[in-house]
Amino acid sequence: MEKPRFDHSDLLLGLFLIAVALGSLFATRHLTFGTAADMGPGYMPRVIAAGIFGFGLYFTVKGLIAPAHRIEPVKLRPLIGILASVAIFALLVVKAGLALASLATIIVAGFASSETRPIENILFGTVLAAAGVMLFVKALSLPVPIWPW
Amino acid sequence: MELFDNLLLGFSTALQLNNLLYCLIGVFIGTAIGVLPGIGPIPTVALLLPFTYGLEPASSIILLAGIFYGAQYGGSTTAILVNVPGETSSVITCLDGHQMARQGKAGTALAIAAISSFFAGTVATVVIALLSVPLSVLALKFTAVEYFSLLVLGLFAAVILAHGSLMRALAMVLLGLLLGLIGIDVSSGAARMTFGIPELSDGLDFVPVAMGLFGLGEIIANLERPAEERSSIPQGVHGLMPRWADLKAAFPAMVRGTAIGSIMGVLPGGGAALPPFTAYAVEKKIARDPSRFGKGAIEGVASPEAANNAGAQTSFIPLLTLGIPANALMALMIGALMIQGIQPGPQIMHDQPALVWGVIASMWTGNLMLLIINLPLIGLWVAMLKIPYRLLFPAIALFCCIGTYGIANSTFNIWLMLGCAAVGYFFIKVRVEPAPLLLGLVLGPQLEENFRRAMLLADGDFTVFVSRPISAVLLGTVVVLLLALASPAVFRKRKEALVE
Numbered sequence: 291m292e293k294p295r296f297d298h299s300d301l302l303l304g305l306f307l308i309a310v311a312l313g314s315l316f317a318t319r320h321l322t323f324g325t326a327a328d329m330g331p332g333y334m335p336r337v338i339a340a341g342i343f344g345f346g347l348y349f350t351v352k353g354l355i356a357p358a359h360r361i362e363p364v365k366l367r368p369l370i371g372i373l374a375s376v377a378i379f380a381l382l383v384v385k386a387g388l389a390l391a392s393l394a395t396i397i398v399a400g401f402a403s404s405e406t407r408p409i410e411n412i413l414f415g416t417v418l419a420a421a422g423v424m425l426f427v428k429a430l431s432l433p434v435p436i437w438p439w
Numbered sequence: 440m441e442l443f444d445n446l447l448l449g450f451s452t453a454l455q456l457n458n459l460l461y462c463l464i465g466v467f468i469g470t471a472i473g474v475l476p477g478i479g480p481i482p483t484v485a486l487l488l489p490f491t492y493g494l495e496p497a498s499s500i501i502l503l504a505g506i507f508y509g510a511q512y513g514g515s516t517t518a519i520l521v522n523v524p525g526e527t528s529s530v531i532t533c534l535d536g537h538q539m540a541r542q543g544k545a546g547t548a549l550a551i552a553a554i555s556s557f558f559a560g561t562v563a564t565v566v567i568a569l570l571s572v573p574l575s576v577l578a579l580k581f582t583a584v585e586y587f588s589l590l591v592l593g594l595f596a597a598v599i600l601a602h603g604s605l606m607r608a609l610a611m612v613l614l615g616l617l618l619g620l621i622g623i624d625v626s627s628g629a630a631r632m633t634f635g636i637p638e639l640s641d642g643l644d645f646v647p648v649a650m651g652l653f654g655l656g657e658i659i660a661n662l663e664r665p666a667e668e669r670s671s672i673p674q675g676v677h678g679l680m681p682r683w684a685d686l687k688a689a690f691p692a693m694v695r696g697t698a699i700g701s702i703m704g705v706l707p708g709g710g711a712a713l714p715p716f717t718a719y720a721v722e723k724k725i726a727r728d729p730s731r732f733g734k735g736a737i738e739g740v741a742s743p744e745a746a747n748n749a750g751a752q753t754s755f756i757p758l759l760t761l762g763i764p765a766n767a768l769m770a771l772m773i774g775a776l777m778i779q780g781i782q783p784g785p786q787i788m789h790d791q792p793a794l795v796w797g798v799i800a801s802m803w804t805g806n807l808m809l810l811i812i813n814l815p816l817i818g819l820w821v822a823m824l825k826i827p828y829r830l831l832f833p834a835i836a837l838f839c840c841i842g843t844y845g846i847a848n849s850t851f852n853i854w855l856m857l858g859c860a861a862v863g864y865f866f867i868k869v870r871v872e873p874a875p876l877l878l879g880l881v882l883g884p885q886l887e888e889n890f891r892r893a894m895l896l897a898d899g900d901f902t903v904f905v906s907r908p909i910s911a912v913l914l915g916t917v918v919v920l921l922l923a924l925a926s927p928a929v930f931r932k933r934k935e936a937l938v939e
Contacts, residue, residue: 307610318632342613406829
């Protein structure tokens, strides 16, 4: 086991904030800054981004000098499972309709946990897809196709 | 007698049959999600927002408000029966409530919790009614300068009184403010940080952000924990009628909890989470025999339960009178108002009296409904607790997807939610509380608009914020709060209260 160094949660947060600040400074580089009496569209974004940059530096330095502290290890299964279930909904809902998209989302989400029982999950997904269609399309009249055809 | 006229107007709105129905739906959903650990009022309100579009403004706020205070009732049920807080605000109820349940007094604990909540809800309704008029009169004197200072105070106070590290919370507020700037700049028409994506020109929708950060991020983190920490099956509940002696023992604690909750709820940054901790600490301090606490002391249930309910309700005061949200949930309420085409702000009480007073009156009818639906339906809530998490989490994920899509029928919002889910998970990993971000996101555009207007009026002179009296007092409060926080005694206290 290598010895842990740095406070990882502070360090990661700091780097994240710095990245966001630099990204937004880059994205707003063409906007006029203006003066305090007559602010341009670039005034507030740059002031706030500078503030975020400052916090980013603070956390990065704090993370480097603080006693070692590791973040809990990331488990990929729940992370990928949930994100993939959302992605499949986004990909399917317009083309394949709400019913199939819902079922697919439930099935994919099931992979996020080792406790999932496959058959129960598919049955549950079917019931939920039907309930979702009834609730959102029939009762709340959400304008979304139900079936791919 | 203006107060009675106002309350009369309120009750005539709240007692309309459809509003009673929406109130019932709200408190029922609220109780249900309160009972279920792992889903809180923020994603639920976010999820239901798109569907309040077709309702009357008053009905939609009555419905959404019911979810918030209903969740406080439901959260305590889970805390008492399973020793898992259904909501953060009921963490403290686990301590003594679950001990009472273990001693076979689950029924008494549940009844005391419900009665304390009802008592607090009733008192808090009166407090809101009494405070609203003077505050809204004051609010009408506000110009852009005062409004900017008020927003700054609101943001700082929210951060200071929230959980966790102050620096992290401040960083989150700034991040939220930055995200709030995305979109077309109103004054110049320039696109800011839209990266050429047309969906972003109207700004970030906060519903996908809220659902990603709070709903989905939480699910991913929950699934990482071992299963034993999540589940446990409650036994049957008997003896729901509390004995006279129990009521007598609990009543003074109920009153103290209500007072603490009402005061802490009104403060910007208030809400339901912090008051119960304070109330519990006070009870323990003044008790003749503090060692009873943690072993089933009835005061340890009554006082925090009263405090969280009172706090949940009085946190509506800044929203209803000044138009600024005290916490992330109130920020969503602002969203609900804007969906209805109502611009929240100091003029809201003047322009929409039926709405404001109707919502206030509905809190009392809602609390009465909660008392009635909670105790006799306890069997239903226990049954809900038996739904395993393996079924619950895919269902929540699906409803988040459908709800997000429903706001604007755009798949872009689903992708945005996906990104926010990943960021929300990252935040949990690095121990960041995302609530201040949501507050910043909602307040960002208003903050910028008022700042620019104030600077334009003052010709770029920054001293205008301290030379005008109301603004100076507001900003002075920010400084006092920060100084108080820096003083070692308060710092220790705050840490203690948050650790417990």
